[in-house]
Amino acid sequence: MAEWVRSGALQGAKELIGELGGDPRALAREAGVDPAAFRDPDFPVRIDAFVGFIELAARRCECPTFGLRLSSRQALTLFGPLWPQLNASGTFAELLQRLARVFPQHTQGALVSLEPDDEGQWIVYDLATGAGASQRQTVELGFGIVVNEVRRVIPAWRPRSVSFRHAAPLDNSLHQRLFGGGIDFDADRNALLVDADALRRPLSGAGEPSPAVAVQAPAGPARLSRGVTNRAEIAVRALLPFGDCELADVAAALGLTARTLQRRLADEGRHFVDIRDRVRADLARYYVRDSRLSAAAVAEILQFSQTSALSRAFRRWHGTRLSAERAAARTT
Secondary structure, three states, X not given: OOOEEEHHHHOOHHHHXXXXXXXXXXXXXXXXXXXXXXXXXXXXXXXXXXXXHHHHXXXXXXXXXXXXXXXXXXXXXXXXXXXXXXXXXXXXXHHHHHHHHHHHHHXXXXXXXXXXXXXXXXXXXXXXXXXXOOOHHHHHHHHHHHHHHHHOOOOOOOOOEEEOOOOOOOOOHHHHHHHOOOEEOOOOOOEEEEEHHHHHOEOOOOOOOOHHHHOOOOOHXXXXXXXXHXXXXXXXXXHOXXXXXXXXXXXXXXXXXXXXXXXXXXXXXXXXXXXXXHXXXXXXXXXXXXXXOXXXXXXXXXXXXXXXXXXXXXHHXXXXXXXXXXXXXXXX
C-alpha cells in the first residue's frame, strides 16, 4: 500500500530550489511528484516520491544541507487542518505529545515517537519502510523544523544531543550552528533531546482548537490509518538495535499481550514477522547507502548472527548484493 503525505510538507521547496539555480518543476516530475503539489497544500504526495524529491534536489542543486536550509522556511503549520490541535498546546511538552499523536493522521510514511529521559524528552524520527533508500535530507528537515519551532520561544536554543543514522557531511558547520556540538553521526537511531527547561516553557497563543477544524483529516489517500501496525513498526525500530525484538517484546512495549497484538495486526491484515522483516530490509539499505558503518556493524544492529546472513537477506530483499548497493551509492 502506498503511503502518502500532505503536500504542505513541500512548503518553501520551490523557492529554495529556484534560488539555488534549479528547476523545481522538472525535479518534481523526475521524482514522481505532480507539480500541482506546489499550488495546493492539500495535494496527496506519495511519501517515497516526496523523499526522493528532497534528496534529488540536494544532489542536483549541489546543496548537501538542503534539508536544513528548507527547515528554516517551514513550521508546524505545514500540518494544515491538524495545526489547530498542535497550536492548542500549553507547553512544548504538550506540543510534542500532541505531535506524536496526530502524526499518523498527517502521513503513514513517517514514524515519530517520544522517549522520556532524565534530562528531558527524546524525539525519535524515522521514515516508514518503502519511503526511500536515502533519507538524510528528510530526517534533517524534520529535526530542523523542531529546533526552529523551539527557537520561536527560546531564541538561540539548541538541543542537548542529536543523533543521525547517516554519516557526517564533509562540512557540518550549518549542523553545528543549528544543533550545537552534541551531534552523533553514524548512530543507531535518529533522535533529538529536548531539555526539561524547554519542555516546561509556555507557548504563546495557546488555546483550544475549533472543533470544526480539529476533526478534519488530510484529504485523499493520506487519511488511511494503519492503527496498531504503525505503533508496532515504531516499536520494532526502537527495539531492534538494542536487544530482543520478538513479538512478546514489541507487545510489552505497546502495553499489550502478545496474543492481543497478534490479533489486532491480523485484523489489519498484517503479521508481526513481516513487519519486522520489512523494517530490517529498509534499515539495511539505509545503513548501506547513507552511513559508513561496516557490513559487520549493520549485521549486529539488525540482529544477524553473521555478516553472510545479512548479505543473503539483503539480496533477497533488494535483488542485489550488499557490496554492489554500497558501490552504487558512492557513485550517485
